[in-house]
Amino acid sequence: MKATVYEGPRSVAVKEVPDARIERPTDVLVRITTTNICGSDLHMYEGRTDFEEGRIFGHENMGEVVAVGDGVDRVRVGDLVCLPFNISCGFCRNCEKGLTAFCLTTPDNPKMAGAAYGFADMGPYDGGQAELLRVPYGDHNCLVLPEEARERQSDYVMLSDIFPTGWHATQLACVQPGDTVVIYGAGPVGLMAALSATLKSASKIMVVDRHPDRLALAEEIGAIPIDDSKVSPVDQVNEQTDGLGADRGCECVGYQAHDPQGHEHPNLTLNNLVQSVKFTGTIGVVGVFIPQDPGSPDKLYKEGEIAFDYGLLWFKGQTIGNGQANIKAYNRQLCGLIQAGKAKPSWIVSHELPLDKAPEGYQHFDARDNGWTKVLMHPDGGSHN
Incomplete structure (x- = not known):
C-alpha cells in the first residue's frame, strides 16, 4: 500500500x-x-x-x-x-x-x-x-x-x-451559555473551540492569532478576531469585557507558541490566558505540551518546564484543565x-x-x-x- x-x-x-x-x-x-x-x-x-x-x-x-x-x-x-x-x-x-x-x-x-x-x-x-x-x-x-x-x-x-478536541477545550474551560470566551490560537483546533463555544451559546467569543486567513475564518462564525501582531491581546480582551477579563479561556497553540517577531516562547499563551481571564475564571489547555523538548530554544523547556505565572493564577483563584481529548x-x-x-x-x-x-x-x-x-x-x- x-x-x-x-x-x-x-x-x-x-x-x-x-x-x-x-x-x-x-x-x-x-x-x-x-x-x-x-x-x-x-x-x-x-x-x-x-x-x-x-x-x-x-x-x-x-x-x-x-x-x-x-x-x-x-x-x-x-x-x-x-x-x-x-x-x-x-x-x-x-x-x-x-x-x-x-x-x-x-x-x-x-x-x-x-x-x-x-x-x-x-x-x-x-x-x-x-x-x-x-x-x-x-x-x-x-x-x-x-x-x-x-x-x-x-x-x-x-x-x-479536531472537532472533539475543540469541544474538549470548552469542556475543560467549563464554558456555559452566556459566557465570554477567549481562545488563543486560530489553527484548526482553535477554530473548532470557537465553533464549540458558539454551539454552547457563549455570549462573546474572542480569538487571538495573527494569520489573517485564520482570523477571517473565526470571524465567519461570529467570533471577534484579535491580531496580536497589532495590539496587546490582554488589553483587547479587557476592553471587550469591561475590564473584567473573559469568563473562560482556551489554549489551542501548545509549546511552539511564537511571539509576533517569530521568537518561540512555550509559556506565551498560558501566561496571556492567566492575564486575560477573570478572577475565578477557568482555562482549558488542549494545545500540545510534552515532557521534554531538547530542540527548544528555551532552556527551561528543554526539560519540559516553563516560567508560568502561577502566583497570579493562584491569586486570581483560576482553575486550569489539561490534556488530550x-x-x-x-x-x-x-x-x-x-x-x-x-x-x-x-x-x-x-x-x-x-x-x-x-x-x-x-x-x-x-x-x-x-x-x-x-x-x-x-x-x-x-x-x-
Missing part, C-alpha cells in the same frame, strides 16, 4: 509499504478515504519529537471497513467509519470512566497511558495517511457513520480529532450535530489533495502559507463532498 512515511525533519515521502492487515480477532481493517494533516503532526514533521524515521503519519482518519476479525460483532464490512485518534480498549479502568485518551491497555510502555495512530511516544501503531489502516478493538473504536457521510466526508472526518466521550453527540445541520466543521478546509501530494501539503501547512488552513487527503483519489 501507499503511505506517508517520515524521513527526517521536514521530510516526508509517499512510499510503498507492507499492507496493513488484521492481526488480532478484535481488529478491523479500513480502506482510508479521507485523512487529515493535523497541527500536532507538524511537531513530529519538524523533528521536535522522537518520532522514528520510516513510520507512517496520520491520526485523523475515516474510511470504509474492508475486513473484520473473528472477534468483531458490531462493525460490518462496508460500514463507513470515523476513527478517534485515541486507540483505546474500552475495558480498562480509565476507559470505563470515559477517559479513553489515557487507556492503560493499548500503550506499549507500561509507564504511559494512552495510544494513537502514527504519533510519537503513543504506541507502535501505524498512522492512517495510507491506503489501509488496522484498527485495534474495532467494535469499540469505530464510530459507524450515517450513509450521508459518504458525500460529506470533509465534515465527518473532523470527528476523528477523550474523543469517544464526544464524537457520537457531535456526529448528531453534523447530521442535523447544526455544525459544519468543514468551513475551515482549504485544500483536498491526493495522497501523492502529501509532501506538498506538509510543506505548505507547516510554513503557515496564506490560505492553507486545513489539509485533507484522499488515498483513494476521490473527492467526497
Whole structure:
C-alpha cells in the first residue's frame, strides 16, 4: 500500500509499504478515504519529537471497513467509519470512566497511558495517511457513520480529532451559555473551540492569532478576531469585557507558541490566558505540551518546564484543565450535530489533495502559507463532498 512515511525533519515521502492487515480477532481493517494533516503532526514533521524515521503519519482518519476479525460483532464490512485518534480498549479502568485518551491497555510502555495512530511516544501503531489502516478493538473504536457521510466526508472526518478536541477545550474551560470566551490560537483546533463555544451559546467569543486567513475564518462564525501582531491581546480582551477579563479561556497553540517577531516562547499563551481571564475564571489547555523538548530554544523547556505565572493564577483563584481529548466521550453527540445541520466543521478546509501530494501539503501547512488552513487527503483519489 501507499503511505506517508517520515524521513527526517521536514521530510516526508509517499512510499510503498507492507499492507496493513488484521492481526488480532478484535481488529478491523479500513480502506482510508479521507485523512487529515493535523497541527500536532507538524511537531513530529519538524523533528521536535522522537518520532522514528520510516513510520507512517496520520491520526485523523475515516474510511470504509474492508475486513473484520473473528472477534468483531458490531462493525460490518462496508460500514463507513470515523476513527478517534485515541486507540483505546474500552475495558480498562480509565476507559470505563470515559477517559479513553489515557487507556492503560493499548500503550506499549507500561509507564504511559494512552495510544494513537502514527504519533510519537503513543504506541507502535501505524498512522492512517495510507491506503489501509488496522484498527485495534474495532467494535469499540469505530464510530459507524450515517450513509450521508459518504458525500460529506470533509465534515465527518473532523470527528476523528479536531472537532472533539475543540469541544474538549470548552469542556475543560467549563464554558456555559452566556459566557465570554477567549481562545488563543486560530489553527484548526482553535477554530473548532470557537465553533464549540458558539454551539454552547457563549455570549462573546474572542480569538487571538495573527494569520489573517485564520482570523477571517473565526470571524465567519461570529467570533471577534484579535491580531496580536497589532495590539496587546490582554488589553483587547479587557476592553471587550469591561475590564473584567473573559469568563473562560482556551489554549489551542501548545509549546511552539511564537511571539509576533517569530521568537518561540512555550509559556506565551498560558501566561496571556492567566492575564486575560477573570478572577475565578477557568482555562482549558488542549494545545500540545510534552515532557521534554531538547530542540527548544528555551532552556527551561528543554526539560519540559516553563516560567508560568502561577502566583497570579493562584491569586486570581483560576482553575486550569489539561490534556488530550477523550474523543469517544464526544464524537457520537457531535456526529448528531453534523447530521442535523447544526455544525459544519468543514468551513475551515482549504485544500483536498491526493495522497501523492502529501509532501506538498506538509510543506505548505507547516510554513503557515496564506490560505492553507486545513489539509485533507484522499488515498483513494476521490473527492467526497
